[in-house]
Amino acid sequence: MNFIFFITVILTATVLVVGAYVVAKLIGPRSYNPVKGEPFECGIPTRGSSWLPTHIGYYLFAILFLMFDIETMFLYPWAVAVKQFGPMALASIGFFLLVLVFGLAYAWRKGALEWK
Template sequence: MEESLFLTVLITGMFLVCAGLGIAILLSPSSFNAQKGQAYECGIPTHGTSWMQFKVGYYLYAILYLLFDVEAVFLFPWSTVVRQLGTPGLISILFFLLILGLGLAYAWRKGALKWK
């Protein structure tokens, strides 16, 4: 009973996705214009090539921000059940914060946080 229900839902889902994509391909207007392939930035025409190099510092900041932002998100579920976890939960989150702090200290020591 459960297997047939699962297969029915799976097949129906695949059919609806394929039908939606097929209808969109059939009904959507399609035309190619050279202007469509150009880079677009807030309505301002671009000057020169859109391929240019950026300093690696921008990428380091972005990666560090994502790293610490994602790790900070892990604190929210923990904070909702902190009383139920007790002392082992507190010790585990302190260990987590220690590793997070060591990562920040390492990035700081390597100079990844200096804006040059």
């Protein structure tokens, strides 16, 4: 029974996505202008290449942000259901937080938190 429900959801999603695409192609405005393909930024034409190297600090900051954002996402449901699971839940979330603290300490020691 669950398999039929799963197939129905997948087929419905596929039909809706393809239907929206077809309707957009049929009734959407069409403008074939070569200027639309040019790079544009604040009304000023770009000079040089748009592919410039980015400082690694941006990536490290983003990864650290995601790491602690995911931590928050996991902590909320755990806090809601902690009474149902007992001491094992406390031990598992303690291990989870310990791994994250070690990750933060490693990033701190490597200088990933310093903006240079």
